[in-house]
Amino acid sequence: MKRKLISVLIGAMLATTPFVSSAQSAKKDAPKATAGAVKLSDGIVKIGVLTDLSGSYSDLSGAGAVLAVKMAIEDFRAMEKGKAFPIELVSADHQNKGDVASNKAREWFERDKVDMITDLVTTSTALAVMPVAKEQNRITIVNGAAATLITGKNCTDTNVHYTYDTYALANGTGKAVVKQGGDTWFFLTADYAFGHALEKDTTATVQANGGKVMGSVRHPFPATDLSSFLLKAQASGAKVIGLANAGTDTTNSIKQAAEFGITPKQSLAGLLMFITDVHSLQLKATQGMFLTEGFYWDLNDETRAWSKRFFEKHKRMPTMVQAGDYSSTMHYLKAVKAAGTDEAKAVMKKMKDTPVNDFFAKNAKIREDGRLVHDFYLLQVKKPEESKYPWDYYHVRQVIAAKDAVMPVSQSECPLLKK
Amino acid sequence: MFDLLGITPQALYSQLLIGLINGSFYAVLSLGLAVIFGLLNIINFSHGAQYMMGAFIAWLGLTQFGNWIGSPGMQINYWLALLLAPLLVGALGVVIERTMLARLYKLDHLYGLLLTFGIALIIEGLFRYAYGVSGQQYEIPEVFQGAIDLGFMYLPKYRAWVIVASLTVCLGTWFVIERTKLGSYLRAGTENPRLVQAFGVNVPLMITLTYGFGVGLAAFAGVLAAPIFTVSPLMGADLIIVVFAVVVIGGMGSILGSIVTGLGLGLIEGLTKVFYSEASAVVIFVIMVIVLLLRPAGLFGRER
Incomplete structure (x- = not known):
């Protein structure tokens, strides 16, 4: 009796580790195909948003990512004045797991005839889906994930890495912090591909700028209590503790560092922080921190106009991932129209040939390895008294020009660049 | 000896102390599970969600309550929340037990597990819908702000309070x-x-x-956790699996077992973080496997 009970319990524990698994399919009533010029493989362009709808990253992408893609489709239809080819949107929760993501992608490609998968937050899911897309000759547009592997060793010719990557983050924040005098570092690293990549890239930047790395500690993802890891960082005596993690791991690190009196004696560098994290922690806890983003809603009239539309529907300002989801979907749809087909290679060629010119990026081109080369922004979190209106969180300290923000071709391990 | 192992005594003591703090959370949570399982034979999978609700009630009381009743100055402070959250969540538990769980006692354990799991998903989903997952921040109460210098580490006063409060509650419950006499009624009531x-007992x-x-x-553990962890709808789901492992290791339904194992595993986890932090997420499950192989009823459990 008891043995059976324990086995049932263990089975349940294994099966449920991250709770919820849900897949949704939001069917859109697409207008009848009227665009005669565009030849579609099965009469329709299907876009799949594969993202984290329930876990740690569901605020920075999640439902907001689905909304952004939906807005792009609606805007594209409005632009075509009702003559757009049929477009359908599907979405699913990958639970931040590579195997779940690649299974879903295979099902979408083989059974549901999905043409393009986007968002792909969490590096492990992006790396799992990209080879499936290549094998099936379909397109992936990575907006959520960060590791440089995506356009490095693991690059594919059917993939675009649109919004940001660990190189840009490390380069922006790492350089700025070292210049401010933070020349000794210790890393608190999330123990998976993304954390490792961020640590590696930041280490390179810190060293290149004359700084020294004293060590690092790896913590499980997600971790609830980071205090023991923080104490190790404290013992190292480094001036700067680099947080090579994301989401609630980052917010918990910042909160607990203050609790244990680690800050302000040592300072923290949030290497991947989103506006949703700053919103959650509030300015009192984050003021003065440097961070690097590929997009900030309050940059200019264009970004404000789009972000306010997004805000009206989502009740939060967009993260760079969500803005990238919109911009990249729009770029993709325009490329399908220009190519006159939804065949992956032809569409990719158009996407790479045409520069992106919208609120998200100006004159940005997609490189052969799939990297969108665009400007980044070095931001500093405002003091509470400097914030004048809701979501007014950052000073823009520097615009990092596109050519400096992304990994130079000479350093890349992507075979596509070596041709 | 410390030189041999390549660590400093400071690091060891501070990690052990942190292990003890985490162990206190494990102990309170697994105690609740053990009480429910021991007396009702229900595997309460919604325990994590109820812990999360405790934390949220504390946060809502501190930051939102005033706005709800139209006078923003009004707050439910930490101490009141420590009392109120368990009562509210407990009352909700009573409703769940009366309307749903009471119908399942005669069936297999699996039904109770599935029902409470479903309830957990619903509760978490509702909170996620309303507040998102980025989390809310709860200020440490003023009395506990600051830290005590122990020589080998700064112990935040609040963490010290967590150990005291949870041990008191655990031992009180055990007693x-x-x-x-009340306890003996309870135990007899489950026996026969x-x-x-x-005999006229209801x-x-x-x-x-x-x-x-x-x-x-x-819910009590949830309020204790609110000032140190980010209050988020997922906070329970992240913790509950570990707590279940604690209960299984301690022996399903054993009150003392869950308290001792909770604290013990917190310490072991702390030690693992000193020597090989990558393994800290796995170590509890490795122990669970070993214990189940050697003593299938758990360390303190009895084979029935």
Whole structure:
């Protein structure tokens, strides 16, 4: 009796580790195909948003990512004045797991005839889906994930890495912090591909700028209590503790560092922080921190106009991932129209040939390895008294020009660049 | 000896102390589960969600309550929340037990597990819908701000309070169940409900209140956790799997077992973080496997 009970319990524990698994399919009533010029493989362009709808990253992408893609489709239809080819949107929760993501992608490609998968937050899911897309000759547009592997060793010719990557983050924040005098570092690293990549890239930047790395500690993802890891960082005596993690791991690190009196004696560098994290922690806890983003809603009239539309529907300002989801979907749809087909290679060629010119990026081109080369922004979190209106969180300290923000071709391990 | 292992005594002591703090959370949570399982034979999978609700009630009381009643100055402070959250969540537990769980006692354990799991998903989904997952921040109460210098580390006063509060609650619960007349009724009621009822004891009421109490313990732990962890709808789901492992290692339903194992595993986890932090997420499950191989009923459990 008891043995059976324990086995049932263990089975349940294994099966449920991250709770919820849900897949949704939001069917859109697409207008009848009227665009005669565009030849579609099965009469329709299907876009799949594969993202984290329930876990740690569901605020920075999640439902907001689905909304952004939906807005792009609606805007594209409005632009075509009702003559757009049929477009359908599907979405699913990958639970931040590579195997779940690649299974879903295979099902979408083989059974549901999905043409393009986007968002792909969490590096492990992006790396799992990209080879499936290549094998099936379909397109992936990575907006959520960060590791440089995506356009490095693991690059594919059917993939675009649109919004940001660990190189840009490390380069922006790492350089700025070292210049401010933070020349000794210790890393608190999330123990998976993304954390490792961020640590590696930041280490390179810190060293290149004359700084020294004293060590690092790896913590499980997600971790609830980071205090023991923080104490190790404290013992190292480094001036700067680099947080090579994301989401609630980052917010918990910042909160607990203050609790244990680690800050302000040592300072923290949030290497991947989103506006949703700053919103959650509030300015009192984050003021003065440097961070690097590929997009900030309050940059200019264009970004404000789009972000306010997004805000009206989502009740939060967009993260760079969500803005990238919109911009990249729009770029993709325009490329399908220009190519006159939804065949992956032809569409990719158009996407790479045409520069992106919208609120998200100006004159940005997609490189052969799939990297969108665009400007980044070095931001500093405002003091509470400097914030004048809701979501007014950052000073823009520097615009990092596109050519400096992304990994130079000479350093890349992507075979596509070596041709 | 420390030189041999390549660590400093400071690091070891501070990690052990942190292990003890985490262990206190494990202890309170697994205690609630053990009480519920021991007396009701229900595997309460919604325990994590109820812990999360406790934390959210504290946060809502501190930051939102004033706006709801139209006078923003009004707050439910930490101490009141420590009392109120267990009561509210316990009351919700009573409703769940009366309307749903009470129908499942005669069936296989699996039904209770599935029902409570479903309830957990619903509760978490609702909170996620309303507040998102980025989390909310709860200020440490003023009395506990700051830290004590122990020589080998700064111990935040609040963490010290967590150890004191959870140990008091754990030992109090153990005392009531094992050493008082009320406790003996409870234990007898689960052993042979008909006989106890024949003596004029209202067994169904007792069971309902027990569930309410177990769930209240989860909410209590939630309020304790609010000032140190980010208050987020997922905070329970992240923790509950570990807590279940603690209960299994301690022996399902054993009150003392869950307290001792909770603290012990917190310490072992702390030690793992000193020597090989990558393994800290796995170590508890490795221990669970070993314990189940050697003592299938758990360290303190009895084979029935």
